[in-house]
Every structure is written in C-alpha cells, then in structure tokens.
Amino acid sequence: MITRISGMILSAALISGLSVAVAAAQQPVTPPSAAPAPQPAKVPTDSIIARGEYLARAGDCIACHTAPEGQTFAGSRAMKTPFGTIFTSNITPDPTTGIGKWTADQFYTMMHTGRSIDGSLLYPAMPFASYTKVTRDDSDAIFAFLMSVPAVKQANRPHDLRFPYNNRSLIIGWRTLYFNEGEYKPDATKSAEWNRGAYLVEGLGHCGMCHTAINALGGSSESQAFEGGLIPMQNWYAPSLTSNKEAGLGDWSIKDITELLRDGISHRGAVYGPMADVVYNSLQYLSDDDVRAMAIYLKGLAQGSSPDRPSPPLPTAETSLLVSLGKPIYDKQCASCHGTEGAGMPPHYPLLAGNQSIQMSSAVNAIRMVLNGGFPPGTKGNPTPYGMPPFAHVLSDDEIAAVVTYIRTSWGNRGAPVSARQANELRSATLN
Amino acid sequence: MILIVCLLGDGPVLAAEMPPDTMAARMQACASCHGAMGEGTKDDYFPRLAGKPAGYLYNQLIAFREGRRRYPPMNFLLEFQNDAYLHKMAEYFAEQRPPLPAPAIPTVSNDLLARGEQLATKGDPQRNIPACAGCHGPSFTGMEPAIPGLLGLRPSYISAQLGAWRYGTRTAALPDCMQLVAGYLTEDDVKALAAWLSSRKAPPDTSPLPRGSLPMPLACGSEPN
Numbered sequence: 001m002i003t004r005i006s007g008m009i010l011s012a013a014l015i016s017g018l019s020v021a022v023a024a025a026q027q028p029v030t031p032p033s034a035a036p037a038p039q040p041a042k043v044p045t046d047s048i049i050a051r052g053e054y055l056a057r058a059g060d061c062i063a064c065h066t067a068p069e070g071q072t073f074a075g076s077r078a079m080k081t082p083f084g085t086i087f088t089s090n091i092t093p094d095p096t097t098g099i100g101k102w103t104a105d106q107f108y109t110m111m112h113t114g115r116s117i118d119g120s121l122l123y124p125a126m127p128f129a130s131y132t133k134v135t136r137d138d139s140d141a142i143f144a145f146l147m148s149v150p151a152v153k154q155a156n157r158p159h160d161l162r163f164p165y166n167n168r169s170l171i172i173g174w175r176t177l178y179f180n181e182g183e184y185k186p187d188a189t190k191s192a193e194w195n196r197g198a199y200l201v202e203g204l205g206h207c208g209m210c211h212t213a214i215n216a217l218g219g220s221s222e223s224q225a226f227e228g229g230l231i232p233m234q235n236w237y238a239p240s241l242t243s244n245k246e247a248g249l250g251d252w253s254i255k256d257i258t259e260l261l262r263d264g265i266s267h268r269g270a271v272y273g274p275m276a277d278v279v280y281n282s283l284q285y286l287s288d289d290d291v292r293a294m295a296i297y298l299k300g301l302a303q304g305s306s307p308d309r310p311s312p313p314l315p316t317a318e319t320s321l322l323v324s325l326g327k328p329i330y331d332k333q334c335a336s337c338h339g340t341e342g343a344g345m346p347p348h349y350p351l352l353a354g355n356q357s358i359q360m361s362s363a364v365n366a367i368r369m370v371l372n373g374g375f376p377p378g379t380k381g382n383p384t385p386y387g388m389p390p391f392a393h394v395l396s397d398d399e400i401a402a403v404v405t406y407i408r409t410s411w412g413n414r415g416a417p418v419s420a421r422q423a424n425e426l427r428s429a430t431l432n
Numbered sequence: 433m434i435l436i437v438c439l440l441g442d443g444p445v446l447a448a449e450m451p452p453d454t455m456a457a458r459m460q461a462c463a464s465c466h467g468a469m470g471e472g473t474k475d476d477y478f479p480r481l482a483g484k485p486a487g488y489l490y491n492q493l494i495a496f497r498e499g500r501r502r503y504p505p506m507n508f509l510l511e512f513q514n515d516a517y518l519h520k521m522a523e524y525f526a527e528q529r530p531p532l533p534a535p536a537i538p539t540v541s542n543d544l545l546a547r548g549e550q551l552a553t554k555g556d557p558q559r560n561i562p563a564c565a566g567c568h569g570p571s572f573t574g575m576e577p578a579i580p581g582l583l584g585l586r587p588s589y590i591s592a593q594l595g596a597w598r599y600g601t602r603t604a605a606l607p608d609c610m611q612l613v614a615g616y617l618t619e620d621d622v623k624a625l626a627a628w629l630s631s632r633k634a635p636p637d638t639s640p641l642p643r644g645s646l647p648m649p650l651a652c653g654s655e656p657n
Contacts (some may be wrong), residue, residue, distance in 0.1 A: 386457060
C-alpha cells in the first residue's frame with residue numbers, strides 16, 4: 001500500500017513539476033557536484049550486513065521493491081497513478097538487472113541526492129527527500145545487506161506513464177521546490193533518545209510522506225510537517241501528528257505509543273489501512289529501544305497549533321434525525337463489541353468514546369472502517385488480531401451516515417455529522 | 433496512520449473487560465458475509481466456508497492476500513496477516529460442521545438440469561471435460577487436503593467462480609486445473625452445472641474424502657499427489 005502512496009506522491013509531484021519545468025527544462029541534468037569522495041571497497045562483516053538488514057526494515061524497502069508473490073527486492077511492483085503505472089526497480093545484486101555493479105558511493109549518492117548512477121533523477125515516489133537524512137554509515141550498511149541477498153535476474157519494467165508525465169525533467173521543478181539535501185543534524189538541546197527517534201521518523205521511516213499534507217503543487221511543505229492530510233487516491237486520511245485533536249500523541253504514555261507502533265494495537269487505539277502496512281512490513285521488526293525513541297520524538301511533536309474544527313456541514317435538524325436513526329443501528333450492530341457507551345474492550349476492540357480519530361475534522365477513516373471493516377496487522381506482539389466486519393453490504397448510505405454521525409457525536413464526542421453522500425462516495429474508494 | 437485513538441481519561445474507566453480468547457471472536461470480521469461458523473448467509477454471492485478442507489481454504493486466503501484471486505473486500509481484509517494466522521483461520525472454518533442449507537430449487541429446464549448431472553457425474557470426454565465427481569468426490573464433499581466440497585453453494589456463486597476462472601480473475605497454483613476445465617465449458621454448461629450442483633441434498637457425512645482416495649483425472653497444482 002505504501003507503493004500506492006508513493007505512486008500518488010509521484011503523480012502529484014509530476015503535476016507540480018509541470019508548472020515549473022517550463023522554466024527548468026533547459027537546466028541540464030548533471031551528476032551531483034558534491035559527490036562523496038570514492039572510498040576503497042571494504043568487505044562487509046556479518047554484523048554490518050545484519051545492521052543493514054535491520055535498517056532496510058526501518059526504511060521499509062521491501063514494501064515497494066517486492067511484487068506480490070515476487071522475489072524479495074526484485075522490484076516490478078506496480079504503483080498505479082492516474083497518470084499511468086510506474087514499476088519499482090530491482091535492488092538485488094544482479095549485475096545486469098539489479099544494482100550488482102553499484103558501489104557504496106553510488107548507493108549513498110542515490111539515497112542522499114535522489115540521483116541514480118547515471119545522473120538521472122529519481123521520481124520522488126522513492127522517498128529520497130527523507131532518505132537524504134540517512135548517515136553514510138547506515139547507507140553503507142543497507143548497501144552491504146542488499147549486496148548479500150540472492151541476486152534475481154529480472155529486468156525492470158519500463159514505467160507506463162502517459163505524456164507529458166513520462167518526462168523526467170519535470171522532476172527538476174519538484175526538487176527545486178521541495179527537496180532539501182542533507183543528513184540529519186542532531187539537536188544538541190535534546191536527548192540522545194529524542195535524536196534517535198527524530199532520525200528514524202524523519203529519515204528511514206519517511207513518515208512525512210503521508211503525515212504531511214501534499215499541497216496543491218504536489219510537495220510536502222516543511223512548515224506543515226506532520227500536520228496530516230488526505231492520502232491522494234487511496235482515500236485514507238493520514239492524521240496530524242502534531243494536533244492532539246487528531247493523532248497527536250501528546251497525552252499518550254510512551255508505553256501506549258510504543259505498543260501501537262510495534263504491535264499495531266494499544267490501549268489507546270489500533271492501526272488500520274495504510275498504517276497497518278507500515279507496522280506489518282517495518283515497525284514490528286524494530287528494537288524496543290528504537291520504537292521507544294520514535295515514541296519519545298512523536299510525543300514531543302504534538303505541541304503545534306491545532307487546526308480549527310470546521311462548522312458542521314449539516315443543518316441541526318438533519319443532524320438530530322441522523323443521531324436518532326443512528327442509535328438503534330449502533331445498538332444492534334456495534335454495541336456487542338464497542339459497548340453501549342463506546343467503551344470497547346481495548347486493546348482488541350477499540351474504544352469509541354473520546355476517540356480522537358473518530359472526531360477528526362475528516363470523517364473519512366471512521367466511514368471507511370464501518371464500510372470496509374478490517375484487521376489490525378498481524379505482528380509478533382499481536383499475531384492473531386481480532387477483526388471488524390465490513391458493513392458496506394449490510395447498511396445503506398443513510399444508515400452508514402446515521403451510525404457514523406451517532407458515534408462522532410455521542411458520549412462526549414464532538415465530531416461533525418456526516419452525510420449519506422459522503423458515505424456513498426467512499427463506497428468506491430480503492431480498497432487495496 | 434489510522435489511529436483509532438481511545439482517550440481513557442474522558443469516560444468512565446471500566447474494569448478491563450476482554451473479548452473471548454477464541455477464534456470465533458477473532459473471526460467476527462468474516463461473519464457478516466460467511467456466517468458465524470462459515471455456514472454462509474442468505475446473500476447469494478458469499479460462499480459457505482464450513483467443512484471445506486483446510487488446505488483449500490488456506491490456498492484461497494493466500495491467493496486473496498496476494499491478489500491472485502481478486503475480490504477487493506477480501507484482498508483488503510487479509511493484506512497484512514501472516515501465513516501462520518491464515519492457517520489458523522483455515523483450520524477454524526474447516527473444523528466447523530453446521531448443517532447444509534436446504535438445496536436450491538432449480539430454475540432451469542429439465543434438459544439443462546440433466547446436462548448438469550451428466551457433466552458433474554460423467555463429464556464429457558469428447559470435449560476433454562472431466563466429471564466434477566472425479567476430483568470433488570462422488571458426493572461432492574471434496575477431498576483432503578485442498579479440493580473443496582461443492583455442496584451448500586448457491587448457483588450464482590458457482591457460475592461466478594467458473595466465470596472467474598475463465599476470465600482469469602481467479603487463479604490457482606500451476607497447473608491450474610480449474611482454469612483448464614472452465615475454459616472448456618460453454619455458458620449453458622455453466623448454467624447447467626450451477627443449477628444441478630446447488631440442488632444436491634446433503635449426504636449423511638459431509639466431510640471431505642481422505643487424501644489420495646480418488647485417482648484424479650488431471651494434474652492440479654493445488655492438490656499435489
């Protein structure tokens with residue numbers, strides 16, 4: 001699913017590029033001027049390879065660079081965008097179809113600058129805007145690990161992008177606006193743990209790819225870092241990590257945040273949708289220390305200003321009608337697990353009363369949970385998750401709107417009501 | 433990202449009540465379409481799962497997770513579950529033995545029904561069509577480890593699956609025997625088979641036959657000999 005996220009960011013990036021490329025297209029695509037000095041080839045030790053494997057998990061390379069039932073890291077995973085399909089690359093050590101002829105220097109240059117070994121620009125679907133923060137040591141370890149996996153001879157599939165989106169020079173525009181090259185700089189005023197967390201969240205974790213709104217030009221603005229946004233095309237809302245009214249973790253305990261990230265469930269909530277992908281493929285493999293460090297950093301993020309609540313989109317009379325229709329549906333379909341007062345049975349059946357994500361200004365996630373149901377990811381900490389049934393085939397648009405409105409406005413919840421039209425629109429949302 | 437966030441501080445903190453530690457409780461996500469025990473529901477399209485061989489169910493769960501069998505609601509639900517849990521799900525539904533639903537009343541002509549019986553029990557050797565009974569058993573209860581029973585399914589489900597094989601939205605491990613067989617069937621064959629199979633009465637024992645008890649007429653990747 002991350003692949004699709006990245007695909008959309010690519011699409012958005014191409015739109016932005018289009019407007020800037022007119023001016024920038026003449027600019028020659030040259031290799032980076034500040035290329036690191038070549039280093040003598042070293043034979044990596046087993047411990048470096050093991051560290052590289054761990055860091056590759058933290059970067060979630062596997063989620064995009066492995067096709068369904070394909071060979072690990074052999075690429076060719078389709079990433080669908082409205083402008084066509086792009087296919088991820090083979091990053092196994094095969095010398096002709098993979099990265100077997102690359103050097104550690106070239107790999108670092110790619111991670112750090114978003115340029116491939118021939119100087120060509122990578123599409124920002126590859127999160128080099130985050131990976132640029134990765135240290136040289138860590139990049140070398142990841143490269144050593146990738147060189148140690150079985151080589152797979154599988155040619156990269158050409159991207160199937162329509163004109164003009166198939167023009168890579170459009171990327172120049174995107175880079176001018178949104179790409180800041182540079183390794184992570186520790187903040188000396190913060191603890192080592194906080195800095196480790198920041199390094200993982202902002203770098204390999206590339207959390208900002210979803211949790212920072214993609215603006216109209218298709219880039220993520222630093223001033224809005226981690227303030228949340230709708231993931232284009234996928235129709236899941238990536239909540240703000242800075243607002244305690246959304247997924248801001250300011251009043252969560254470190255233990256709860258750690259469990260959420262590592263296990264996918266906690267006493268304060270569970271992950272579904274795209275975040276389940278991240279936990280399943282990446283975060284569950286991280287050490288307790290690293291997850292804790294991320295938790296400390298994320299908790300600290302939650303101090304920014306909160307966006308104002310929008311005024312309710314529906315007239316009061318309609319809202320009270322929805323609520324009165326919603327209660328009997330809730331009592332019949334939902335209360336057996338979530339409780340008549342929305343208390344749930346955490347961590348397995350999430351609480352609904354006081355639930356931040358249900359009250360967010362965007363009702364997308366709440367509506368989708370009711371329509372599509374879902375399991376939290378199967379993880380080492382929670383190998384056999386409890387699932388929520390889909391209700392798309394059981395409830396009408398009016399009933400979905402009524403029950404979601406009831407949940408968003410009951411037990412002290414202060415979310416805005418939702419309309420049958422919103423519910424209907426999400427019936428056709430891409431599921432996976 | 434989709435944090436279902438629960439503020440304990442805002443409401444009354446109840447004693448830590450936990451859901452039952454059972455597969456039945458975990459599988460409630462399946463119940464609204466497939467029934468609590470996998471017995472099926474009134475909905476025409478969703479199949480019965482109960483009593484099908486665990487190997488068959490496991491193969492389907494994997495195929496849904498990997499997108500080889502396309503049905504977006506199922507692909508979505510299973511996307512982030514590991515093999516071990518999919519095994520548990522398969523075993524849970526394979527062990528269930530709820531009664532079969534009443535046989536469907538055929539809505540096709542007697543001629544077509546007779547054609548369905550002929551194809552299901554004898555096949556049509558001239559057109560390379562093996563009898564369903566050759567692999568799925570003379571009582572159509574399936575065979576361990578991975579050949580499903582065909583009882584308790586509605587005609588619309590049966591014809592939809594045969595169509596899915598023909599059009600490639602449902603695939604199995606190679607050699608994909610059902611894709612081959614479905615390719616030989618005409619629209620009328622499909623209609624005839626769906627009508628006749630769905631009108632079968634339940635045999636006294638609905639359990640799948642033991643592994644290897646039938647000499648299969650063609651090689652199937654899902655059922656290694």
